[in-house]
Amino acid sequence: MRKLRIAVIDLVTKAPTRTLYARVMHANLASIMPQVIAHWCEEEGHDVKLVCFTGLENLVEELPDNLDLVFIGAFTQAAQLAYALSNQFRQNGAITVIGGPHARCYPEDAQKYFDYVLGFTDKKVIRDVLQDCSRHRPLGVRLEAKQQPTSLPGVRERWKFIEPTLRKSPFFKIVPMLGSMGCPYTCSFCIDAAVPYQPLDFEVMKDDLRFLLKIYKRPVVGWHDPNFGVRFDDYMDAIEDAVPPDHIDFIAESSLSLLSEANVKRLRRNGFKALLPGIESWYDLGNKSKTGKAQGMDKVRQVSEHINMIMRYVPYVQANFVLGLDTDEGPEPFELTKRFLDMSPGAFPAFSLLSAFGQAAELNLGYQRDNRVLPFPFHFLNNNHAMNVRPKNYSWPELYDGIVSLSRHAFSWRAIGKRFRATGETIPRWLNVVRAVSSEGFGRIKYHTAMRQRLDHDRPLRRFFEQETIEIPQFYIDRIQQDLGPLWQWLPAGALQHDPHAYLKSESASVRAPMSAPVKVSRRVEVEQLV
Numbered sequence: 169m170r171k172l173r174i175a176v177i178d179l180v181t182k183a184p185t186r187t188l189y190a191r192v193m194h195a196n197l198a199s200i201m202p203q204v205i206a207h208w209c210e211e212e213g214h215d216v217k218l219v220c221f222t223g224l225e226n227l228v229e230e231l232p233d234n235l236d237l238v239f240i241g242a243f244t245q246a247a248q249l250a251y252a253l254s255n256q257f258r259q260n261g262a263i264t265v266i267g268g269p270h271a272r273c274y275p276e277d278a279q280k281y282f283d284y285v286l287g288f289t290d291k292k293v294i295r296d297v298l299q300d301c302s303r304h305r306p307l308g309v310r311l312e313a314k315q316q317p318t319s320l321p322g323v324r325e326r327w328k329f330i331e332p333t334l335r336k337s338p339f340f341k342i343v344p345m346l347g348s349m350g351c352p353y354t355c356s357f358c359i360d361a362a363v364p365y366q367p368l369d370f371e372v373m374k375d376d377l378r379f380l381l382k383i384y385k386r387p388v389v390g391w392h393d394p395n396f397g398v399r400f401d402d403y404m405d406a407i408e409d410a411v412p413p414d415h416i417d418f419i420a421e422s423s424l425s426l427l428s429e430a431n432v433k434r435l436r437r438n439g440f441k442a443l444l445p446g447i448e449s450w451y452d453l454g455n456k457s458k459t460g461k462a463q464g465m466d467k468v469r470q471v472s473e474h475i476n477m478i479m480r481y482v483p484y485v486q487a488n489f490v491l492g493l494d495t496d497e498g499p500e501p502f503e504l505t506k507r508f509l510d511m512s513p514g515a516f517p518a519f520s521l522l523s524a525f526g527q528a529a530e531l532n533l534g535y536q537r538d539n540r541v542l543p544f545p546f547h548f549l550n551n552n553h554a555m556n557v558r559p560k561n562y563s564w565p566e567l568y569d570g571i572v573s574l575s576r577h578a579f580s581w582r583a584i585g586k587r588f589r590a591t592g593e594t595i596p597r598w599l600n601v602v603r604a605v606s607s608e609g610f611g612r613i614k615y616h617t618a619m620r621q622r623l624d625h626d627r628p629l630r631r632f633f634e635q636e637t638i639e640i641p642q643f644y645i646d647r648i649q650q651d652l653g654p655l656w657q658w659l660p661a662g663a664l665q666h667d668p669h670a671y672l673k674s675e676s677a678s679v680r681a682p683m684s685a686p687v688k689v690s691r692r693v694e695v696e697q698l699v
Contacts, residue, residue: 169299172236174209176218177227177253178202178333179246179268182547183651185223189606194222195336200344200392201267201289202241203326208294209239220333227253235260237301240282241268244525247546248648251281252658258283259658263301269359270546273526276674277666279308286310290317316349319369323376327383340595342390342419343380347373347403351394353423359528360394367399374410381415388417388441396420400431407438414439419484421446424474432481442484442596444518447471450504451495468504472511479514484596487515491571492522497561502570506577514590516600517578519612521555521571527671536672543638543668547648552612556668564633568620575616579609640664 180197181190198220206218219230238257242250247270254264266278267286278285283304284297290313297311323330323345334341350363380387397403397420407418414437421444427435435443451463462470479485489505509517524532524541535541540558548554559567577583584604591597603609622629622643629641645664649656667673 169212172209172214172298172301173232173234174206174214174216174237174239175231175235175262176202176206176209176216176239177231177241178218178220179240179242179249180220181223182246182249182550183223184653184655187223187607189602189608190223192337192339192602194224195220195333196340196342196390197222198330198333198344199241199268200320200326200346202239203329203344204320205239205241205267205289205294206329207321207326208291209298212295212298214298218329218332220336222336224336235262237263237265237298239265239267242266242270243268243550244270244273244546245548245550246270247274247278248659248663249547249652249655251660251663252652252655254281255660256655256658263303265297269525269528272359273528274546274666274670275310275527276670277526279310280306281660281663282308284309284311287312288316289313316363316366318366319372320346322372322379324379327379340388341384342388344392345373345376345389346392347396348393348398352398353395358394359525361529365398367402370402370406374406377407377410377416381411386415386417389419391418391420393421395426396422397426397431400426404434404438411438413437417441420444424471427474427478429477432478436481440482441593442486443478443482444486444488445475445478446488447508448488448490449493449495450501452493464500465504465507468508468511472508475512475515479512479590479592483591483593484599485515486518487512488518488520490520490522491574492555492557492559492562492567494560499570502574505574509578509583513583513586516587516603518608519571519574519578520551522557522559523549523551523555524557525549527674533672533675536669539635541668542633542635543640543666545640545644545648545664546666547651548644553615558635564630565620565623568616568623572613572616572620575609575613579604579613584609638665 178199180194180199202218206216209216217232219225219227221227235257238254240250240253250266250270254266257264264282265284265286266282267289271278271285272287275285275287283302285308286293287310293311293313323343330343334343346368348365348367350365351358351360352365353361380389416439418438418440419442420440424445424447427443427445450467475485475487505517509515524535526532532541535557542556542558544554544556549556562570584601587600587604588597591600623633626641626643628639629643631637632639632641648664652659
């Protein structure tokens, strides 16, 4: 096999940007699997350059000339950017590969613009791509391992690719680590719900933590596990064996069901400074929030008490919500969330709009059968700038009235002040303020308010929302063109549109395929963050 010139691009954002938030945070959002892919390619004897695209880089200047192979890892919001980059690299003679959540959720669409589309990815899949490394057009080849890899290169092995990315972060540097894959919970909207839970090697974890203590005086580690600490005692035993008490700051996403007071005390002793529990709904998912059958205001009280307990030990808590679920109806869900924020003023609220990301969850088949999925351009499918599922119990204006009202309550100056006073440490206090006054708070109030007004006055946009037309409103086209800037010219024809029923059609085609006929099937792969 000849030696290849390879680029691996981790798209943590969907367009070039110069915002303060991007400068402070984007390098800390790097995915793990692009680093793993780069490491595996080097192990096979190839020249590899990894770039974490934070929106500030000029990729032409960052990457070497005459590339043979380009891997791009992308979430769906960055799909149009990925398609434009792939087209540019292909025009220059490179073979292109896409992995990450978008490849897993929308493989049929990605095949139009890449030579390879990867789902779950292990080392053998990468070796197959490297050995073949040829054009596959007009449709790319889909590759898929049978499951997620059971082991991954650790921080020590990936450090060559981690360290240049962290240099881009001017104030604090969050090292990405992964202790497990999959999730034991069955949230119907979640991409990890159907992936079996499996812990990774605890010895590798301990070696990585010891390694970081030699690199930084006080490292900060961000766990990328969908739910950290499912095997709580095993994880904490490993951390305590490798790290003296409170010598590393940890950030983790976990469920309230795992965060008993005893467990939270243990987390505090071991340096956990930020937790991101999912509340999601006031009417469902009681097993995840440890509230059983409690609903409505009863659940609000239980969850508020739980969050306030956590904040006595952990200085930063982000509470995650999903808006527009089928269990929601009327103004009550929004009013209950306001009550929660008043009762737990220190928690930073993160609101996501219900979104159906292609093949991410089996629930999406039901939305497609009921013709409830709208073909919003991928650029807006980031859980915040578009809800691509027609709400079950709201008109679009009613839904946006609730979203705007809740956002204004959550990010009012009064709420910002209460959150500031209720947070016990300096950095978490000011991080809350920065998030509230930036695109996450004020920016979304402005955006959702504008969308609510457009629903009344922009007839083409309203017709699109009401599924009277599939023609993309000019508002969205103009926004994408503005965001992509010079890369707009590289966006392939047709790349703004996609089939919102592709998942349903692929399932129907599988059912219709004759079982006795010999069929040559390409080996498919589903990837989680390139993977």
